[in-house]
Amino acid sequence: MASLSTSSLSFKAPSVQSTRTSQVLRKPLSFQPISFGRFQSSKNLRLQISCAAKPETVQKVSDIVREQLALSADTALTAESKFSALGADSLDTVEIVMALEEKFNISVEEADAQNITTIQEAADLIEDLAQKKPAA
């Protein structure tokens, strides 16, 4: 992966991550060059968890949300859309989390499930759990 010189965090598919710099750069920029090579080779799970989710995941989550909340096709769904802003109450959120569990074949904990408020958070959690599962 020839992405050492770029400013985006690109541990996985390099072409995708450029749109997510604003969100993903929770770690200071200076941290990257020091540990990048090491993480790349050892595939440190800890750092991968903090990466943004893949767009396919976000898209699948958006489709499920759209279906559950019966949104029309022209309502814009971005990764940052909050469920409450889309007209979902807490019961709808529970339903959405259940549907996501079934679709991605994961199991979300109580504490995690209560903290999901946006589509991006849901996608990140899904990626997180999908990675932990084969390791377990």
Add this chain to the structure above:
Amino acid sequence: MVDKGQVISLCRFLLRAGRQYPDYNIREYAKRRTLDGFRVNKNLTDHSKVEGAYAEGKKQLEVVERVVKVYLAYPPKTKNIMELKLQ
């Protein structure tokens, strides 16, 4: 006092328990009924009514968990047509 988090947890437990049924019909019914039941009582403000509804929910949770065991002992032999993918 039953708080919102407990109600949401109860809903989640009920949904998870209902998912374990091997039979398509009762599985769908459990999901539909829990969501409808919680939605109907969504706007209750009277404290005693909330407690009553919560207690009933807990009772139903026990029932579901008990009945799931019975259903799992006799799983259906064929798949329900609704579960088959369209070909």
